[in-house]
Amino acid sequence: xxxxxxxxxxxxxxxxxxxxxxxxxxxxxxxxxxxxxxxxxxxxxxxxxxxxxxxxxxxxxxxxxxxxxxxxxxxxxxxxxxxxxxxxxxxxxxxxxxxxxxxxxxxxxxxxxxxxxxxxxxxxxxxxxxxxxxxxxxxxxxxxxxxxxxxxxxxxxxxxxxxxxxxxxxxxxxxxxxxxxxxxxxxxxxxxxxxxxxxxxxxxxxxxxxxxxxxxxxxxxxxxxxxxxxxxxxxxxxxxxxxxxxxxxxxxxxxxxxxxxxxxxxxxxxxxxxxxxxxxxxxxxx
Amino acid sequence: xxxxxxxxxxxxxxxxxxxxxxxxxxxxxxxxxxxxxxxxxxxxxxxxxxxxxxxxxxxxxxxxxxxxxxxxxxxxxxxxxxxxxxxxxxxxxxxxxxxxxxxxxxxxxxxxxxxxxxxxxxxxxxxxxxxxxxxxxxxxxxxxxxxxxxxxxxxxxxxxxxxxxxxxxxxxxxxxxxxxxxxxxxxxxxxxxxxxxxxxxxxxxxxxxxxxxxxxxxxxxxxxxxxxxxxxxxxxxxxxxxxxxxxxx
Amino acid sequence: xxxxxxxxxxxxxxxxxxxxxxxxxxxxxxxxxxxxxxxxxxxxxxxxxxxxxxxxxxxxxxxxxxxxxxxxxxxxxxxxxxxxxxxxxxxxxxxxxxxxxxxxxxxxxxxxxxxxxxxxxxxxxxxxxxxxxxxxxxxxxxxxxxxxxxxxxxxxxxxxxxxxxxxxxxxxxxxxxxxxxxxxxxxxxxxxxxxxxxxxxxxxxxxxxxxxxxxxxxxxxxxxxxxxxxxxxxxxxxxxxxxxxxxxxxxxxxxxxxxxxxxxxxxxxxxxxxxxxxxxxxxx
Numbered sequence: 001x002x003x004x005x006x007x008x009x010x011x012x013x014x015x016x017x018x019x020x021x022x023x024x025x026x027x028x029x030x031x032x033x034x035x036x037x038x039x040x041x042x043x044x045x046x047x048x049x050x051x052x053x054x055x056x057x058x059x060x061x062x063x064x065x066x067x068x069x070x071x072x073x074x075x076x077x078x079x080x081x082x083x084x085x086x087x088x089x090x091x092x093x094x095x096x097x098x099x100x101x102x103x104x105x106x107x108x109x110x111x112x113x114x115x116x117x118x119x120x121x122x123x124x125x126x127x128x129x130x131x132x133x134x135x136x137x138x139x140x141x142x143x144x145x146x147x148x149x150x151x152x153x154x155x156x157x158x159x160x161x162x163x164x165x166x167x168x169x170x171x172x173x174x175x176x177x178x179x180x181x182x183x184x185x186x187x188x189x190x191x192x193x194x195x196x197x198x199x200x201x202x203x204x205x206x207x208x209x210x211x212x213x214x215x216x217x218x219x220x221x222x223x224x225x226x227x228x229x230x231x232x233x234x235x236x237x238x239x240x241x242x243x244x245x246x247x248x249x250x251x252x253x254x255x256x257x258x259x260x261x262x263x264x265x266x267x268x269x270x271x272x273x274x275x276x277x278x279x280x281x282x283x284x285x286x
Numbered sequence: 287x288x289x290x291x292x293x294x295x296x297x298x299x300x301x302x303x304x305x306x307x308x309x310x311x312x313x314x315x316x317x318x319x320x321x322x323x324x325x326x327x328x329x330x331x332x333x334x335x336x337x338x339x340x341x342x343x344x345x346x347x348x349x350x351x352x353x354x355x356x357x358x359x360x361x362x363x364x365x366x367x368x369x370x371x372x373x374x375x376x377x378x379x380x381x382x383x384x385x386x387x388x389x390x391x392x393x394x395x396x397x398x399x400x401x402x403x404x405x406x407x408x409x410x411x412x413x414x415x416x417x418x419x420x421x422x423x424x425x426x427x428x429x430x431x432x433x434x435x436x437x438x439x440x441x442x443x444x445x446x447x448x449x450x451x452x453x454x455x456x457x458x459x460x461x462x463x464x465x466x467x468x469x470x471x472x473x474x475x476x477x478x479x480x481x482x483x484x485x486x487x488x489x490x491x492x493x494x495x496x497x498x499x500x501x502x503x504x505x506x507x508x509x510x511x512x513x514x515x516x517x518x519x520x521x522x523x524x525x526x527x528x529x530x531x532x533x534x535x
Numbered sequence: 536x537x538x539x540x541x542x543x544x545x546x547x548x549x550x551x552x553x554x555x556x557x558x559x560x561x562x563x564x565x566x567x568x569x570x571x572x573x574x575x576x577x578x579x580x581x582x583x584x585x586x587x588x589x590x591x592x593x594x595x596x597x598x599x600x601x602x603x604x605x606x607x608x609x610x611x612x613x614x615x616x617x618x619x620x621x622x623x624x625x626x627x628x629x630x631x632x633x634x635x636x637x638x639x640x641x642x643x644x645x646x647x648x649x650x651x652x653x654x655x656x657x658x659x660x661x662x663x664x665x666x667x668x669x670x671x672x673x674x675x676x677x678x679x680x681x682x683x684x685x686x687x688x689x690x691x692x693x694x695x696x697x698x699x700x701x702x703x704x705x706x707x708x709x710x711x712x713x714x715x716x717x718x719x720x721x722x723x724x725x726x727x728x729x730x731x732x733x734x735x736x737x738x739x740x741x742x743x744x745x746x747x748x749x750x751x752x753x754x755x756x757x758x759x760x761x762x763x764x765x766x767x768x769x770x771x772x773x774x775x776x777x778x779x780x781x782x783x784x785x786x787x788x789x790x791x792x793x794x795x796x797x798x799x800x801x802x803x804x805x806x807x808x809x810x811x812x813x814x815x816x817x818x819x
Binding site: 031032033079080083084087088089090091093094095097098099100101102104105106108109217221224225228257259260261262263266267269270273274277 | 566613614617619620621623624625627628629631632634635636638639645646735736737740743744747776777778779780782783784786787790791794
Binding site: 334335336355356357360361365366368372374375376377381384385386387388389391392393394395397398399445446449 | 681694696697
């Protein structure tokens, strides 16, 4: 039973990890929070839904949702971040709040505010791994998440573009002088961040099977919690933070009351922000 | 009046200041010079509580300044200006001066109902007075940033004086000024001393430093390489070496 | 006035107060995404006092707001040490903790909500709005207000002229949480029924958007923003469901082209000059 919950927690947690990763990439790069990130997640979920409704197989719907979410995030960069570079540093954050509202409204208009059911696109097989029951959906979610996370981690650490990203995040002027095209790095990072949110959206929808335009708010917040606990700006921290949060959430629901879930999660969040803002794996710079 | 004792400031591995010891006497005009990057502004930042000292102590009229917050240090009677002029850009000229009086006027919650009291009018007159003496009264209703550079500097000094400090720290007050403005500045600094205040200034302009300072300390790479009267400093080997090959205004 | 219009006007009063509560904190150069939490504390506390203990509405509101502002101080002390972004995150963490707390808190109904508080008539709501507007007006012209302007302009320089920046930030945080507490109490006593979902983070977000729209550098901005935001759904009825998108898009564009909002500081200055002139001419 415990192992079952653990697996469920890891599955859910990996979607949070993807969200947290998206948050942390942008935050680490531009030192600013994209509050609309949760709504991009929601949008990605709906895009996946639409593509699946059109009869596409899951993997294609996933990829298209990723791209769509990435594009939306680039729009956010263009409207909420780039023109406000010289303004007060909290302005982009406020602008993304407004943009998030727009995304929610657009989604409500297109798909309605009533819950939408996710269509069955793949055969759900169940495997028995010892005492644990794992469905093919769980496998897909875990596999996709791990693949993406490891991929991004390696990309940021090993490739020259990854180095460019880190350089831009630490010292943008120096990076620019050294020939790094800052704008491209930023656009690319935003795209990846959005794509991750989109994937997380589709995968989460596969878990819960129905979505509304308002899931982004809570999921976004939880993603932020995972990011903070793992360590802001830290790719591995985001991954581990997400998994931890998923496990905590599932365990809470299994052994406590579901009602306490949010208090525990946000209480943890608050505690970390106040006492250990660098998270578990971040570096203490503030 | 101001005792700097064994002050060191390290930023990680970087030694910005190392074993600085000297003192400023009351009613002196004290100068701090040195090549760029020698740590002069860092020292000011330590004195005014903007940065914590790594080692050492700074005593002002018997009070230990290291470890105190900036606003407490201001309340003890130290005011400063900045190398790159930092006025309150959203306020008018007069407002910049008025807000500096808050340290002495009623400026807590009670100030909400103090708008028309006699005391307020007193402070207003004081501000007008100060602006007149600084030649800024005509422009008192202008936005502070619309002033010419030289006027902005005078405003920053006026704002510092509005605190009625005992010690005035001026960080490169003559920077960017032409000859006439510099002459004017020298007169004003003398006036400030005549008001009974002590002036401690950082400067690159040697005319200003040699012209008006009673005593000078010279920094180079964070270390105190010489102290003395203007004549002594001008004759000092160490100082000449430090400045060799460097452009000075 | 029809019952429907009455409802819009009443909620407009609450929105204005929430916008002012955000503006209070903005005066010290901080943004709080958690004022819905203070609203909730004010709402539940005052509702409990009036329904379960029979207290009349006026003291219930005050105590509710004092409770909110007391929590504000408790939370403010650790939070205000954090810099801008972390402070924002801390505030919405707080707001969410409060919301989920009330979702589970049995004495005030838990997930079923709380029923019963009455008594917030339009005159009472707008009486409070007026009181707070006067308070903010006095603040804007006082030395304390100027200290806050200095803080916002350049906090380091402000402390170098002797201003206790930490105390100022705590003070406005108290004011903001108090105002939000009043807004919550009035909301509860108008709506007759409250539940934790009413104090969602979106409520905090909307209050911030009011301030951005109306003008971030003057309390008149919060007032205008609150009015516009409340009336907009009615005026833009013809746009149907797309109203919020229009609103959000306007805000995004506004941040790019007129970030200080509709009412700028200069406009207020000019208006004050103008009014001053009229008084002078009238009395001479």
